[in-house]
Amino acid sequence: MNTNDDEFALAPGVMPTPTLPSISTLTRPFWDAAAEGRYILPRCNACGRHFFRPEVACPHCFAIDWAWVPASGHGTLYSYSIVHKAPAPGFAVPLVLAVVELAEGPCVWSNVVGCAHADLRIGMPLQVRFEEVSRGIHLPRFEPRDGVWDARPS
């Protein structure tokens, strides 16, 4: 899929992605909520645990009964790589490919934006920032969580 939408322009400072999510009925609620600026996660009604990515049954307990619930959008940086070789034409490199450990438990792929590469630290607090990368497609990227990390004694 390509962002061949002549009428759509990225907002200033927003990193492009040429590879858009291939959305299914399973995952559509996530992207619909993202377009409204809401970060939601699947949570199992049987065991009470959050998981990601969405699956037909809970990966913790195999139960089919789960629901989308609002999430904090907070997490910490579990690991990352600064990608210098564009994985496909259209990516702007270098970019930060990140593994974010969400406050609710799951670890997800994302990007860290709004942070100098030299300031990246494993464990740093992050918060979600939705960025519209194609018409109606809002990617959940993460930025340093204001006032939490910088306030720590050095």
Place this chain on the structure above:
Amino acid sequence: MTHPRAATIVGLYQTRQARTLPGRTSQDIVIEAVKGAIADAGLQPRDVDGAAIDWPGPGGAPRDAENWAMYLQQPLAWVDSHHLDTAGVRGVLKAAAAVEAGLCDVAVVGSGRAGPFSTDGTSPGANMNLEFAEPFGSFVMAQFAVVAMRHMHEFGTTPEQIATVSATIRNHGHVNPEAAMFGAGPYTVADVLASPMIASPFHRLDCCLMNEGGCALVITTAERARDLPRHPVRVLGGGMEFFQGNYANPPLYRQMRELGRKAVARAFGRAGVAPADIDVFSLYDPVSFEIIRQFEMLGLCAEGEGGAFIENGRLSLGGSCPTNLDGGMLAGSWTGTGQLTLKVIEGARQLRRVNEHRQVRDAELALISNAGSGAQHVELMILGRA
């Protein structure tokens, strides 16, 4: 005593491995590899009754190993068509199980590839329709990178240690005429660190090749192997571990630190030997760091000490753990699936003791591994000189 049906590798063949093989197709490369392996075993095509061989096409039914019955000139007793079952440790272990169970008597495992991977230069693992990975720029090297970054964070593993693996294995390829990068070195640690960054901490020279070539091998029973010309190589034990589907969810070091340990216990338990007994290592090296992690996985050093373990020539011919003496995937070959099989072929050649300048003296036991932490699965196998 060796069981009369004990799985035994009796035929090996690899085509030329090179960045490109002009005029070749994947299908004719696989045909060359299959014919070559059967001839090396001293057999005829009609002796083969089991096929885990890729069928790239054109011709036949797409990707279907049953097509090989046409060339092998008899109905086949056993086939496997999945692209990860027609190569490597996984393919050989399944073929070995089929032979030992009596489902077939002579099995061939093989694959090959020529021609461009894609038309737009897209990286492997960047076009797999992974909804929650690829929009963020995920690809295979970067998935391995986040495991290495966490290892460096927790244990202080250094870029120089990672680059030492690259320089060592690439120098092995530099002096192997069959390696795609033959004559391209020699390399120093500084050369690796000076090469362009791909996905931190990996520089270009930390990452495996993408090239063309094919290979195949023949497996039969110990009893049948006695009548064949090559020195037999026994499949002594194997183990596999699949943590989750590839590349969809991030590989977390806190989970990957355990990856492969059960497979190690299973493989060595079956073989009745210990990791310290291994004479030569043929380890999967999609990136240099993965070698460090696999020595920790094997328990040959403690977790976190792999970076120091590989220093001081440990991985070289003459070191205590000679590793990827053919140049591995960093300098030898990576063709999509063929490199999985080349790991087995290099181990088996060491046990035949035919590797001349890179031969480990008196080699009795070889360890073969495939896949790794970024891919979230590991397959490994112990081979023994009969």
